[in-house]
Amino acid sequence: SSCLASQKPRSELVRTSLRLLTSSAFRLQCECRKALPAESGPGTDMQLVTQQVIQCAYDIAKAAKQLVTITTKENNN
Numbered sequence: 001s002s003c004l005a006s007q008k009p010r011s012e013l014v015r016t017s018l019r020l021l022t023s024s025a026f027r028l029q030c031e032c033r034k035a036l037p038a039e040s041g042p043g044t045d046m047q048l049v050t051q052q053v054i055q056c057a058y059d060i061a062k063a064a065k066q067l068v069t070i071t072t073k074e075n076n077n
Contacts, residue, residue: 013070021063028056 031052033039 010070010073014067017063017066017070021060021067024056024059024063028053028060031056 031049034044035046035049035053
């Protein structure tokens with residue numbers, strides 16, 4: 001039980017994952033907007049925007065995986 005005491009409560013883990021998911025999705029939307037021809041200015045660094053989009057997508061996948069792991073553990077208990 002000492003091992004469990006050091007872990008965050010599950011509801012807090014879910015909240016943290018949802019916050020990461022929400023912020024990453026918002027960032028992804030902003031970065032994708034920058035990449036659109038109508039929105040991108042002449043100084044838009046498309047390589048940087050692409051890297052940001054990939055990073056956001058990675059963060060979304062990471063948050064989703066955390067949620068799946070948490071909820072799967074919850075269902076198995």
